[in-house]
Amino acid sequence: MIFGKGERVLFFRFEDGEDFIHTLVHTLTENNLDSLVVISGIGMLRDFEIGWYNVSKKQYEKEMISVPHELIHISGNVSSKGGFPFPHLHVALAGPSRSAVGGHLFGGTVCNTTELFAVRTGDLKLTRDASGAATPLEFRK
Amino acid sequence: MIFGKGERVLFFRFEDGEDFIHTLVHTLTENNLDSLVVISGIGMLRDFEIGWYNVSKKQYEKEMISVPHELIHISGNVSSKGGFPFPHLHVALAGPSRSAVGGHLFGGTVCNTTELFAVRTGDLKLTRDASGAATPLEFRK
């Protein structure tokens, strides 16, 4: 991970083989960062797990995909949850057929590289209650 | 709708069952906001209508999808058109099969929640002529 802490944007460059979520959270924790919005994220992922939330059953249906996919985009945010940076990220990816798949990102391994950019929300502190897995995103000024 | 008006970013948290477009436009109107760029949007939508523009026939081919889908991303902008905030939004969504669909967003109902972030364009005022449905995006300094 190469991390650039700019005034306007934060830059995270992931390296081949890194665990995407763990590396991101580790970098955020080390740099004391939360309350971010992801503005761009491209590269490749392999061995990633994405999910669709089954509203009737109140649970995620997850799928693990091992084939390396182009990471078309990451969208989402990082809030503070129980004192730790908590990413909520959705992804779109494309494999050899060029067809896109996507959903909630549970995890994945960086393939080659991933170039991620985020901005700080400044006076809007993003928070989530730590009492459950899927607590709503809130803000504090 | 919970709305956070920050210096750097605007945060819109939609609630389950809300009409996405109407709630967005209502919140923008109430807060006297246009000239925005959407930088992130994730959550879930159901009963949404997306379209592909048939260039030969000069009309949209629309599809209504009722099954709740993960909202992978919203991209687009809000301009001022005839004095009202006018959103132009494209979406990517994924259903139970994880396959992604997308296109121009005509409408939809929020499922569970949607977390949307936008930035103001500041000295670039975004406008559209009110004389037609699909007038080009322009700017004024």
Add this chain to the structure above:
Amino acid sequence: MIFGKGERVLFFRFEDGEDFIHTLVHTLTENNLDSLVVISGIGMLRDFEIGWYNVSKKQYEKEMISVPHELIHISGNVSSKGGFPFPHLHVALAGPSRSAVGGHLFGGTVCNTTELFAVRTGDLKLTRDASGAATPLEFRK
């Protein structure tokens, strides 16, 4: 191409028939711009080429698609490479079936229009070594 150079955001409006990549690079060069993050990009493309990187073979598998597609989103960045603005962009697109395809964008022709927004990275100068085709994204403060 209509270009708006704001304090907060840059706005690029592409016209029907323009070569997307060439027009973008030309506008960036003319305005002496690099070190950007694309925050939104919607519209339509036709005759576009997208690719999936085959890691085993160390080469892109490319596909040219002529049918006009809704451009759902563009994600990526512009760095300085050998003194020239170098875009690295991934796209998600949807055709008549509403199914999404995507990957690395090699080129395409604007259909109707495309509305693109980017932000400057400010104190983080984005660079790539000019010694190869796929050199890693780096930064300088």
